[in-house]
Amino acid sequence: MEESKDLAIGLDLGGTKILAALISREGEILGEFECKTSTGKQSDTTANIIFAINSLLAETVADRSRIMGIGVASAGIIDSEQKIIHYAKNIGLENFPIGTILEGNFQLPVKLSNDANAAAIGEWIWGAGKGKQNVIYITVSTGVGSGIISNGQLMTGINDSAGEFGHITISHDGILCECGNRGCLEKYASGSAINMRANQLLKNGETSSLLPIIEKGLVVTNKEVATAAKQGDVFSIQLLKEAGEYLGMGVVSLIHLFNTEAVVFGGGVMNMSAFILPSIKETVAKYGIAKMVEKVEIKKSVLGNKAGVIGATGLFYLNREEQLTMNK
Amino acid sequence: MEESKDLAIGLDLGGTKILAALISREGEILGEFECKTSTGKQSDTTANIIFAINSLLAETVADRSRIMGIGVASAGIIDSEQKIIHYAKNIGLENFPIGTILEGNFQLPVKLSNDANAAAIGEWIWGAGKGKQNVIYITVSTGVGSGIISNGQLMTGINDSAGEFGHITISHDGILCECGNRGCLEKYASGSAINMRANQLLKNGETSSLLPIIEKGLVVTNKEVATAAKQGDVFSIQLLKEAGEYLGMGVVSLIHLFNTEAVVFGGGVMNMSAFILPSIKETVAKYGIAKMVEKVEIKKSVLGNKAGVIGATGLFYLNREEQLTMNK
Numbered sequence: 001m002e003e004s005k006d007l008a009i010g011l012d013l014g015g016t017k018i019l020a021a022l023i024s025r026e027g028e029i030l031g032e033f034e035c036k037t038s039t040g041k042q043s044d045t046t047a048n049i050i051f052a053i054n055s056l057l058a059e060t061v062a063d064r065s066r067i068m069g070i071g072v073a074s075a076g077i078i079d080s081e082q083k084i085i086h087y088a089k090n091i092g093l094e095n096f097p098i099g100t101i102l103e104g105n106f107q108l109p110v111k112l113s114n115d116a117n118a119a120a121i122g123e124w125i126w127g128a129g130k131g132k133q134n135v136i137y138i139t140v141s142t143g144v145g146s147g148i149i150s151n152g153q154l155m156t157g158i159n160d161s162a163g164e165f166g167h168i169t170i171s172h173d174g175i176l177c178e179c180g181n182r183g184c185l186e187k188y189a190s191g192s193a194i195n196m197r198a199n200q201l202l203k204n205g206e207t208s209s210l211l212p213i214i215e216k217g218l219v220v221t222n223k224e225v226a227t228a229a230k231q232g233d234v235f236s237i238q239l240l241k242e243a244g245e246y247l248g249m250g251v252v253s254l255i256h257l258f259n260t261e262a263v264v265f266g267g268g269v270m271n272m273s274a275f276i277l278p279s280i281k282e283t284v285a286k287y288g289i290a291k292m293v294e295k296v297e298i299k300k301s302v303l304g305n306k307a308g309v310i311g312a313t314g315l316f317y318l319n320r321e322e323q324l325t326m327n328k
Numbered sequence: 329m330e331e332s333k334d335l336a337i338g339l340d341l342g343g344t345k346i347l348a349a350l351i352s353r354e355g356e357i358l359g360e361f362e363c364k365t366s367t368g369k370q371s372d373t374t375a376n377i378i379f380a381i382n383s384l385l386a387e388t389v390a391d392r393s394r395i396m397g398i399g400v401a402s403a404g405i406i407d408s409e410q411k412i413i414h415y416a417k418n419i420g421l422e423n424f425p426i427g428t429i430l431e432g433n434f435q436l437p438v439k440l441s442n443d444a445n446a447a448a449i450g451e452w453i454w455g456a457g458k459g460k461q462n463v464i465y466i467t468v469s470t471g472v473g474s475g476i477i478s479n480g481q482l483m484t485g486i487n488d489s490a491g492e493f494g495h496i497t498i499s500h501d502g503i504l505c506e507c508g509n510r511g512c513l514e515k516y517a518s519g520s521a522i523n524m525r526a527n528q529l530l531k532n533g534e535t536s537s538l539l540p541i542i543e544k545g546l547v548v549t550n551k552e553v554a555t556a557a558k559q560g561d562v563f564s565i566q567l568l569k570e571a572g573e574y575l576g577m578g579v580v581s582l583i584h585l586f587n588t589e590a591v592v593f594g595g596g597v598m599n600m601s602a603f604i605l606p607s608i609k610e611t612v613a614k615y616g617i618a619k620m621v622e623k624v625e626i627k628k629s630v631l632g633n634k635a636g637v638i639g640a641t642g643l644f645y646l647n648r649e650e651q652l653t654m655n656k
Contacts, residue, residue: 077619133486134485134486148585150478150483150485150490151481151483151484151485153479153481155478155479155483155586156479156587157462157478157479157586157587157588158461158462158587158588158589159587159619159620160587161587161619161620162478162585162586162587163585163587164584164585164587164617164620165584165585167581167584167617168496168580168581168584168585169498169577169578169580169581169615170497170498170499170500171498171499171500171501172498172499172502172516172574172577173499174500179617180614180615180616180617180618181580181584181615181616181617182577182615188500246500249497249500249510250497252496252497252509253495253496253497253581254585256492256493256495256496256509257476257490257491257492257493257496257582257585258483258485258490259484259485259486259487259488259489259490259491259492260485260486261486286508287497287508287509287510288508288509289492289495289507289508289509290508291405291487291489292487292489292492
């Protein structure tokens with residue numbers, strides 16, 4: 001009977017939207033339903049989540065008995081064992097018992113991961129890290145985070161907080177970070193850092209096609225930096241190249257620590273990967289221990305912004321394969 | 329019959345000595361035999377290793393049928409699966425098939441780890457990291473290395489090279505390292521780095537009880553720095569405190585990446601731990617993300633310079649427990 005269960009529901013809880021999707025054993029999205037994240041009470045968020053999953057189930061023709069469970073990817077600090085979202089600022093959640101809520105409403109097993117870990121699992125099972133035992137997924141958006149697969153296992157650490165790649169020191173006497181640490185990578189190579197640096201340099205009068213925006217008293221966005229770079233603006237290209245260099249130095253440390261096989265980049269900033277990724281690769285080749293870096297694949301996410309919702313279901317498929325192996 | 333096997337042989341291959349020891353299930357050394365590392369041909373090293381183990385077996389009264397196998401801890405680059413020491417400069421070994429040699433001579437199963445990983449396993453099962461699922465062992469001697477236990481597993485990476493903690497960047501525009509990387513921790517906080525800095529600063533005329541050594545045209549050793557520190561020499565105390573600060577910044581990055589429970593320090597430089605360890609702890613408390621660092625135990629190795637030879641046998645005991653659990 002267990003054999004007939006071949007689908008899982010993925011739920012991605014983010015700062016702007018709630019996305020529910022039906023995911024096949026092959027990591028395909030068979031149906032999806034999206035709604036906005038409530039900014040109100042937690043009870044509203046609960047109602048939205050239940051509505052999203054019910055809508056998904058209503059839309060899809062699949063037999064419900066085929067569904068193994070619900071995998072949740074959430075921003076913030078979570079407890080995967082208790083299935084509680086301790087604190088997720090941008091979703092407005094605190095001590096949110098997502099496991100109990102979903103199990104109670106849908107009579108299905110629930111698994112909870114943080115968003116970077118879910119995306120890492122997705123890329124590992126079905127995406128850019130497929131077939132490997134050691135894969136690191138790095139997300140570069142407002143901040144920088146990561147999910148780490150090591151020796152064929154998701155590395156969670158003691159409190160599901162492993163993978164804070166944005167908060168490793170790359171400059172011992174560098175910029176102070178909000179986290180309390182000094183010289184955090186995130187202060188040099190995140191979306192926020194790129195944006196802050198762009199505006200600072202432009203205010204100092206750097207030559208760029210973006211200068212008129214500053215002269216009008218406006219703030220340059222990363223989207224504008226991306227567009228300018230595509231149009232050949234040397235300032236913007238150089239800015240993204242530098243971000244890639246910082247990320248590359250961080251990746252060198254990761255490869256030296258994890259002896260990994262693949263580093264996969266996702267997150268909004270990777271929309272500018274044409275300018276950032278080559279710079280990351282060059283830096284890794286230049287500074288890494290040759291034997292450790294030469295075979296490492298460094299590439300862009302395959303699942304893109306669906307890595308979280310797809311990967312959230314991955315733990316069901318992984319466990320299933322382990323069970324199948326043990327039954328043999 | 330398997331139940332009656334309750335001992336293992338540990339073999340520690342280092343730059344100066346070969347140490348063979350009989351280790352109990354409790355991690356106790358029941359007997360040991362030591363000889364110097366041959367600087368000659370590999371065949372001499374082979375003969376020495378066999379002699380050491382035979383001497384150990386002759387010395388101990390234990391029934392040979394009680395021995396599960398031989399666990400080897402080796403410096404250098406190894407392949408734990410093929411049980412080959414690819415390259416260990418200071419033992420003079422290259423493509424050394426230690427597994428085949430020992431299996432052929434003693435008809436016992438062999439397991440091979442690199443020395444930092446073996447020590448990490450030892451401290452994890454029997455030492456300062458006992459009972460935890462996430463433990464990082466850091467060795468600070470000439471260089472800096474580490475062995476990482478994450479989610480109850482030794483993290484090896486794809487080529488047994490994980491844990492190169494000495495080669496993470498703590499200064500993106502820092503000193504070039506022999507490994508090719510820039511600003512490696514090892515260039516700031518290893519035994520070599522401490523020694524180089526001591527001599528440089530003294531040559532520049534820093535006030536210290538060590539100054540007469542320099543004035544005689546001699547080189548100050550770390551042993552002399554340690555003695556001076558114990559006698560209250562402010563220069564030496566400050567030097568070790570600074571090394572602790574650099575190590576502490578590295579440990580912050582490790583805790584942020586691994587969400588670990590314990591960080592255990594070993595290696596020769598830790599003979600000066602009275603001056604270094606408090607500085608490491610202060611730095612971690614100051615710069616780490618509070619929720620991630622506040623419960624982490626930072627302490628000195630319990631097994632000391634026997635961590636490698638004891639820990640080398642750990643994989644036998646670990647596997648055994650897994651087997652026992654599976655048989656239940």
